[in-house]
Amino acid sequence: MSRYLNRFTLLAFVVVLSSCVGGQLGKVTSQPEKGMVVSAYPDASKVGLEILKKGGNAVDAAVAVQFALAVVYPNAGNIGGGGFMVYRSAKGEIAALDFREKAPGLASRDMFLDSAGNPIKDKSLFGHLACGVPGSVAGMAEAHRKFGRLSWQQVLEPAISLAENGFIITEKEADDLNRHSQEFAKYNPAGTVFVSNGGWKQGDRLVQKDLAETLKRIGELGAAGFYEGETADKIVAEMQHGGGLISKEDLKNYHAVWRTPITGIYKGYKIITMPPTSSGGIALLQLLHSVENYPVARYGFNSDSTIQLLTEAERRVYADRATYLGDPDFFKVPQRELLEHGYSVARMKSMSFSKATPSSEIKAGDITVKESNQTTHFSIVDQYGNAVSITTTLNGSFGSKVVVQGAGFFLNNEMDDFSVKPGSPNMYGLVGGEANAIAPGKRMLSSMTPTIIEKDGKLFMVVGTPGGSTIMTSVFQTILNVIEFNKSMQAAVSAKRVHHQWLPDTIYSETGALDSLTKIKLQQKGYPIKEWGASGRVDAILKTKWGYYQGGADPRGDDTAMGW
Template identity: 60%
Template sequence: MKQSFLFLFTLPFVLLTSCKTQSPGSKDAKVRESQGVYQYRDEGPARSGTPTSPFYSDRQGVIGRNGMVASAHPEASQVGLNVLKAGGNAVDAAVAVQFALAVVFPSAGNIGGGGFMVYRDNTGNAYTLDYREKAPGKATQNMYLDSLGNVRPGLSISGHLASGVPGSVDGMAEAHKRFGKLSWAQVLQPAIDLAEKGFDLTQRDALALNRIKNDLTTINPGKAYFLKSISPTDTTTWHKGDLLVQTDLAKTLQRIQSQGRAGFYEGETARLLAEEMKRGNGLITEEDLKNYHSVWREPIRATYKRYNVITMPPTSSGGVALVQLMRFTEPYPLKKWGWNSDSTVQVMIEAERRVYADRAKFLGDPDFVKVPVDKLMSVDYLRSRWTDFSFAKATDSKAVKGGNIPGYESLETTHFSVVDKEGNAVSITTTLNGGYGSRVVIGGAGFFMNNEMDDFSVKPGVPNMFGLIGNQANAIAPNKRMLSSMTPTILEKDGKLFMVVGTPGGSTIITSVYQTILNVVEHGMTMQQAVNALKFHHQWLPDKTTFENGAFSDATIQTLQNRGYILEKLTNTLGRMDCVLIRPDGSYEGASDPRADNTARGY
């Protein structure tokens, strides 16, 4: 067994350093049209190989046989693991992690935001829960425009008017009611303890809180939440190892613990939230809170070679987009071409370009607009979208619009993956949207509110904070859910649980999940290597490909630029993956992203 694992671990290095790049028109690359979306055309050979150092880090995965939790913060992962050890199932652990992240990872973990859950039980049944935020009842389509119809900068991003009605607490209550094993009080207690007793800040925790100090004092005058000193005017900064105690948040969590959903959406917490919104000219009322409910939706299921993909339907755009990307890619011999060779990258960029154009045109809340999910993922439709592709040159994004279907017109998020001893699996992505959301802290309750209203199309054709373009399908309307890129996903291999995957990253979520999956299933990487691997991103508009330093070899860069691609090297990183892979011997490999404090815990 040790020998077989060693071979698996070293296989990517063999592929990445010795694989010769194949011609897109070579005999091995030919695929009959009946087998895929399109046929290959002989456009000449790919001319460059893969980078010699494909990984951001040499971190290795965590191996366990009885349970695995991978999340954005070591404290939250430990909470989830403790719940599994106490006899809880994957949903119990996921609920505990969600609330723990609201305490220890306030930039994205939340009770003032929302998210999506994909759940697969150990018999193969799958469920998806949409607990995305909603626009307040008083919201209007043009609420962020001035008298001339121009966007008023910043209103949908910071301050009270930027917040939608939170869904996280309702979502966790629904998930636990349907699938939980331990008591509600048990799964809430770890988060309460962390808030009441405090936890030691990591270096990243301290730096992040220090960065938002000015916003905290400006947007929350007279409050001292998340400031090191009790005086809002004090310039004292946080440091690694400082103890962060959140007394008001602990009381809020205790109300949720004792009263369930009503402990947030009614009573004292609802009153405090509504008063805070009124104080800052926000729109959310106690009635909005009382009327909020998450929605169980039918999962998207699709195949990719030997794999079944189980992912999130709209209001998330991530599931549809991921399936489109996988189906565009499937007929091409990426394994032979090599990881991030010019032809591999070119096919992936062109797929991403078309998928994000479709996202802008068609995707929105299915309770308000008719979203052609099946059509968008169909082979015939995708084949029609590929007719203008050529290996000889880049497609111009200005010439790429959403497809023609008759009758149709951040980065701070967080993801966690859980698998329990019985093989039940949960993939959850949750967010406040931007880092620390709207930066509004609810007075007396101690938690951040989201700025998810920016995920609507504030004005058709005008980009949001992530540069994403939207249209009428995602226009603001009262009680409507805003579109999301979150892509929590579970894969089966030969009908058995294989992978739990997801990431934060705003508009880059979809492409990071896409690449991480391909890194395992096409390039033979372990789960941790797939997370470590350097990444790139294209989203239709703006028409450029951003990439992590080292993701492309010099030869690949030159070849792509010669074909007309605009490339931009990032000074930061892409993705914060937290994933679990089922290894051939049945053990679990937990993979957490080395780009931040992400941590996997297993036993």
């Protein structure tokens, strides 16, 4: 069967099921009304749907999917990473949960610089020193404590079963594991189940006994089963073995934080998204504010005028990101000023459709301050009308490449998301400033943009994506594809995307996103264009005016939508 959904029509669509451990799900309606799960891997989507069918709500399903992804999608799904959740209840109540990783207590501002003050290549990317204190388990425990309906053990059981009994890997998963096998061997000299002597093949079964035992401890003890006791001992032993910094105190003192969601209006649609430590929510609303006064629908999808408008908005927003955004517990983020509609409108006045504005001429806006591609996202709506949007990550693919010996899970390399040296780019080319400098206990800045949208006070869309620096622009374009260009959810997700991030001063275009004439027009105006591979993996849900759900599962991966 197909590993992902083909295009949906507006009035009907077919949910495609991939082969799953544990048998078939049974008949799934072509127009789901009770709920939907869209995630990066078919087994994880199946787990979430089964939780919904047992009477669980969207948060129960989200917790189950998060832990399932840690098993079946180890290059981004995780318990050794962190992320963000945006929640909307059936009554319209909203919440945002920050379970982003933190710098260890022994971290220091210049820990990745040489004696001359220059960044040491790869030091913040690979190995034990690159690891931040994980937040995913604390985040899931806190979300479940506040909103869960089923028992903690019930939502953990599917992941435990997948780890203990194994699951069948897809072709993409086999390729990912094989591609990184030498790194796994280098950073895990004692060996790891993620390396296969003969190489992984589609259809192989991956069994993770150590991870199953770790998940059992979490199932029995909650967050304490990870941040204290045997698992904590194993994490600290791994740190000591490889020269890392995470201590027992760091683990025990970690807490997820509830924050006030950012909200804004775009042409009558209410946008509910993530505040700092994510830069994504502020950036998304700035982007929408920047283009709102322009006739985007008339310009047309991926026309030269549309691409030019998006590019000029993006270069201004990313310049602000580099200067003004960081952990609000350490730095006063000028959130109100950045989100003033007039601020973004004024920033666009220097744009001219006759020529490009060089990024060298774009600085952060005048505000007085008294700043991976291997992430994963999933969107869930339940039968009660609650919605959850979660983006979670290890940062790079398989994070730091370090597997905690005896515990069976990868640790993140999120320390690279700090400004290792203000003004120097991270692994995604993003430039940061003093606001995002390394400090003990500080959360590193993120681009993750989990988002929920309302129309006329009712749920309209749940959306998000992985993609490092491309996250905000991928979410931005997906929203425009639906609202401005009237695309179905699947068509909006599948559509080819472009990206600009201020520095480097280049439009990055997925192959086939721009036709030859559009490229010529943009290049004549001074826009360098570079084609690259897949950009983001958006997983989204749209609620139609007829009351059923359209899923958008990104065909760039094994992403799968399942509804009932």
